Amino acid sequence: MALARVSSSSLLLLLPSSTTTSSLLHSFLRPFSTSSVSTRRLSHPRSLPIDASISQASPLPPTAREEGEVAGAPRPTSRRPWKPTCLYYTQGKCTMMDDALHVEKFNHNLSMDLPVNASAADKVKPQKLDYFLVLDLEGKVEILEFPVVMIDAHSMEFIDSFHRFVRPTGMSEQRIKEYIEGKYGKFGVDRVWHDTAIPFEEVLQEFEDWIGGHKLWKQKQGESLNSSAFVTCGNWDLKTKVPEQCKVSKIKLPSYFMEWINLKDIYLNFYNRRATGMMTMMRELQIPIVGSHHLGMDDTKNITRVVQRMLADGAVIQITTRRQPDTNDVKFLFKNRIR
Numbered sequence: 507m508a509l510a511r512v513s514s515s516s517l518l519l520l521l522p523s524s525t526t527t528s529s530l531l532h533s534f535l536r537p538f539s540t541s542s543v544s545t546r547r548l549s550h551p552r553s554l555p556i557d558a559s560i561s562q563a564s565p566l567p568p569t570a571r572e573e574g575e576v577a578g579a580p581r582p583t584s585r586r587p588w589k590p591t592c593l594y595y596t597q598g599k600c601t602m603m604d605d606a607l608h609v610e611k612f613n614h615n616l617s618m619d620l621p622v623n624a625s626a627a628d629k630v631k632p633q634k635l636d637y638f639l640v641l642d643l644e645g646k647v648e649i650l651e652f653p654v655v656m657i658d659a660h661s662m663e664f665i666d667s668f669h670r671f672v673r674p675t676g677m678s679e680q681r682i683k684e685y686i687e688g689k690y691g692k693f694g695v696d697r698v699w700h701d702t703a704i705p706f707e708e709v710l711q712e713f714e715d716w717i718g719g720h721k722l723w724k725q726k727q728g729e730s731l732n733s734s735a736f737v738t739c740g741n742w743d744l745k746t747k748v749p750e751q752c753k754v755s756k757i758k759l760p761s762y763f764m765e766w767i768n769l770k771d772i773y774l775n776f777y778n779r780r781a782t783g784m785m786t787m788m789r790e791l792q793i794p795i796v797g798s799h800h801l802g803m804d805d806t807k808n809i810t811r812v813v814q815r816m817l818a819d820g821a822v823i824q825i826t827t828r829r830q831p832d833t834n835d836v837k838f839l840f841k842n843r844i845r
């Protein structure tokens with residue numbers, strides 16, 4: 507997860523399915539409106555099937571809101587209105603793609619949130635890698651969400667995404683319920699989580715099929731990623747959390763997790779400024795926040811937007827951290843780094 511001060515929660519709404527599209531209503535709750543959240547829960551009992559999950563725009567930082575900006579507003583370069591992302595779709599599980607109203611209301615194309623300006627792409631410096639896999643895990647006790655956005659390192663274009671909600675393996679059902687309620691209830695995505703989450707081991711199997719399909723990794727080689735690397739905001743995701751989860755899930759740490767790019771170190775060395783988290787980077791670079799902070803897929807998209815900006819500013823984004831396979835020691839490749 508991108509460790510930064512939590513600005514606030516936002517909401518999300520899922521509506522019961524119906525044979526008529528007109529019944530697919532949604533209410534856009536105002537941030538901080540907890541009473542509306544409870545109303546939603548009461549009016550949409552768990553027994554009803556869910557049509558879609560949306561991620562609502564986070565409020566911008568107070569100063570921006572006071573200036574009258576609208577949360578989730580499209581960037582000046584884009585005239586398309588911002589839409590909440592369908593979190594069934596991001597996991598390959600949306601069953602409503604033939605429902606015109608659903609498709610109209612929810613974003614089923616992540617590249618819409620990651621537009622690339624052609625003149626900005628011209629400024630990208632030669633890179634050592636061809637693709638970046640931006641990753642921002644959620645879940646402190648166990649991993650709850652594994653979201654990855656793949657972009658082209660040279661054109662900055664969105665290529666693909668991989669997103670799974672992850673079901674803890676070392677917890678009771680009751681504990682999981684409480685954990686998910688506390689973590690995702692405020693975003694209104696607890697139901698899509700319960701509908702779709704699978705154990706970490708299965709997530710990795712599906713992820714391996716995905717990176718294999720993109721020719722970024724071969725299972726039999728047992729090697730690091732081919733001409734690509736994970737980009738994370740800090741070392742926590744791959745230095746700490748994934749190895750911990752592998753222990754809980756009783757699996758060997760896969761070879762594609764042995765090296766990564768800590769964007770904070772790249773940021774420090776490129777701009778010569780320390781950024782303690784995603785929110786600081788976005789504020790300093792004046793990039794508006796899209797979606798809900800601490801909803802993994804939205805944080806991943808926002809970190810991707812920071813990566814795109816840094817590339818356009820001329821940064822060379824390269825491996826910062828490597829784990830020694832024999833000793834398991836982690837080696838930091840940059841002298842000047844965030845500790």
Ligand SMILES: [Zn+2]
Nearest residue numbers: 558592595600
């Ligand atoms: Zn959908």
